[in-house]
Amino acid sequence: MRLTGLDQYVKGLAHHNPVEALALRHRLERIKWRLWHGDGDEALTRAQALAADVAALNSGYPGRKRLIKATAGLATYIANNAVAIVNYSRRWYNGERISTAFVESTVNLVISRRFAKKQQMQWSKVGAHRLLQTRTKTLDGTLPDLFAQWYPGMAVNDNQVPALAMAA
Known part of the structure; x- marks a missing residue:
């Protein structure tokens, strides 16, 4: 711009x-x-x-x-x-996404509503930044890998079917 x-x-x-x-x-x-x-x-x-x-x-x-x-x-x-x-x-050459417009419009809508002064609950700037980071990682598909890195047992547990579900 x-x-x-x-x-x-x-x-x-x-x-x-x-x-x-x-x-x-x-x-x-x-x-x-x-x-x-x-x-x-x-x-x-x-x-x-x-x-x-x-x-x-x-x-x-x-x-x-x-x-x-x-x-x-x-x-x-x-x-x-x-x-x-x-x-x-x-x-562009690798066929990857180059536009962030969808992410920005979605997140801006959520954040602008929360930052409105008439809202009962408001976010801090730190909280809004954390939401942006989480939302971006969710949309680009890197959030599950990040959690698996932090919690190595999570990836194993994700693929297991709970015993109660099998009994039903």
């Missing part, structure tokens, strides 16, 4: 300085490509350089201050999330 917002600012800049806007658009595409391919370090380097260059940009563009803030925000976002950047290109 940050890249989409930046692209809008670049379109506005194109009315005042088309050459600079074209160069910025190309640089944003390169950053986007790096992020898509899981190269967070190079994306961060490029985003920081872009932020510095945009800050030095001398233009009559009225949205210049917002553009500067948005490019700095992109660099900060990448820096804060570099370890969590997924290589979507590899996932």
Whole structure:
């Protein structure tokens, strides 16, 4: 979403300085490509350089201050999330899921209802984070393996039919 917002600012800049806007658009595409391919370090380097260059940009563009803030925000976002950047290109190539939209919409609905101030019961931020972790592991199918790792006897017990069920 940050890249989409930046692209809008670049379109506005194109009315005042088309050459600079074209160069910025190309640089944003390169950053986007790096992020898509899981190269967070190079994306961060490029985003920081872009932020510095945009800050030095001398233009009559009225949205210049917002553009500067948005490019700095992109660099900060990448820096804060570099370890969590997924290589979507590899996932796509392997036929794996690349969208988290379903998970996000489901969890956001549950959490937003619980965080509503008129609710009698509210969650703490820690509790909401734990729910997100559990829900994500449930949806991607890794929760049973995690429990089996924590409780080795669980996998054995899962496949056994209780004696009472067999007697019935």
